[in-house]
Amino acid sequence: RAPSTVAILEDFVADCPGLRVTGIFEEGNDEPISFIEASGAGSHDSSAISASFLDLVDRAQRTVSALDREESLRELQIVLNDAYAVVRRIEGTSYYQLATVARDSSLGVILVMMRQYGAKLSDALKQRSSE
Amino acid sequence: MADLFNLLKEVRDDLPGCKLASIVDLESGMELAAVSEYESHLTEGTDAFLSDLYRVMRTAMPSFKLEGDVEAVVLDADETTFVSEPIGETNYFWHVATDHATTLGFVQAIMRKYRDRIAEGVRELTAH
Numbered sequence: 001r002a003p004s005t006v007a008i009l010e011d012f013v014a015d016c017p018g019l020r021v022t023g024i025f026e027e028g029n030d031e032p033i034s035f036i037e038a039s040g041a042g043s044h045d046s047s048a049i050s051a052s053f054l055d056l057v058d059r060a061q062r063t064v065s066a067l068d069r070e071e072s073l074r075e076l077q078i079v080l081n082d083a084y085a086v087v088r089r090i091e092g093t094s095y096y097q098l099a100t101v102a103r104d105s106s107l108g109v110i111l112v113m114m115r116q117y118g119a120k121l122s123d124a125l126k127q128r129s130s131e
Numbered sequence: 132m133a134d135l136f137n138l139l140k141e142v143r144d145d146l147p148g149c150k151l152a153s154i155v156d157l158e159s160g161m162e163l164a165a166v167s168e169y170e171s172h173l174t175e176g177t178d179a180f181l182s183d184l185y186r187v188m189r190t191a192m193p194s195f196k197l198e199g200d201v202e203a204v205v206l207d208a209d210e211t212t213f214v215s216e217p218i219g220e221t222n223y224f225w226h227v228a229t230d231h232a233t234t235l236g237f238v239q240a241i242m243r244k245y246r247d248r249i250a251e252g253v254r255e256l257t258a259h
Contacts, residue, residue, distance in 0.1 A: 020196075021195065041196070042196055044194070044195070044196060045194065048194040049194050049195060051194075052187075052190070052191035052194045052195070053191070055187045055191060056184065056187055056188065056191050059180055059181075059183050059184035059187050060184055060206050062180040062183075063177055063180040063181045063184055063206060063213065064177075064206055064208035064211065064213065066173060066176035066177040066179075066180050067150070067151070067169060067173050067174065067176070067177045067211065067228065068173075068210065068211070070209075071208040071209050071210060071211060072208060072209050073206060073207075073208055074207045074208060074209065075205075075206070075207040076204070076205070076206055076207075077203075077204070077205040077206075077207075078188060078192075078201060078203075078204055079201070079202045079203040079204070079205075080192070080197055080199035080200060080201055080202060081199040081200050081202055082197070082198070082199035083197050083199060085192070085195060085197060100195050100197060103199075
């Protein structure tokens with residue numbers, strides 16, 4: 001049996017220095033499927049985040065498919081002067097993972113971790129959908 | 132006065148697999164200048180939705196407790212990478228789209244190379 005998405009995200013947090021928050025979102029859901037705030041990240045309104053997040057994904061998807069309607073969004077990286085925000089579609093599912101990290105963290109490490117953990121999340125979410 | 136179209140052509144020629152190089156008004160989403168192998172209605176659509184993404188980011192980032200200024204945006208799709216940066220002290224951003232034969236690191240290096248000239252050109256054109 002695949003571990004839960006929360007358990008997978010907890011391992012992800014442990015493997016990502018500088019991580020602030022991470023969560024799994026799906027279009028049409030007002031709340032994230034799973035959401036974790038790293039220690040020191042403060043308290044976040046998960047409903048507000050979910051709404052904002054889905055707006056971002058919607059505009060990003062429209063941007064890529066405007067040039068070629070066959071294109072699908074795989075990843076969105078936002079570089080701010082004090083942080084990174086990364087959104088990645090979980091392959092084979094309709095879910096997306098979000099991670100925000102401090103700017104002094106390694107973006108490369110975060111991206112590698114999201115891709116590696118994406119496979120585990122995909123298995124867990126597919127199992128969840130089949131139950 | 133810098134010729135923005137020729138500058139974008141230089142960017143395109145320096146970037147293997149370049150599909151689009153453009154300069155876009157952040158507020159209106161209208162292209163100030165663009166060079167592309169694609170038809171203009173497709174590139175105009177991409178740039179308009181990208182400017183809307185910038186607009187949504189301004190309201191979305193505070194909900195993530197992220198207050199810093201946006202320095203760059205990267206969208207990775209199945210066949211294309213879209214990289215954009217706001218042009219400092221202007222109301223514009225510039226945007227490059229390439230196929231996956233070109234690495235993101237190379238795209239970013241080329242954008243660093245041309246960044247100051249693009250910014251100077253936009254400021255010269257839009258100064259009142």
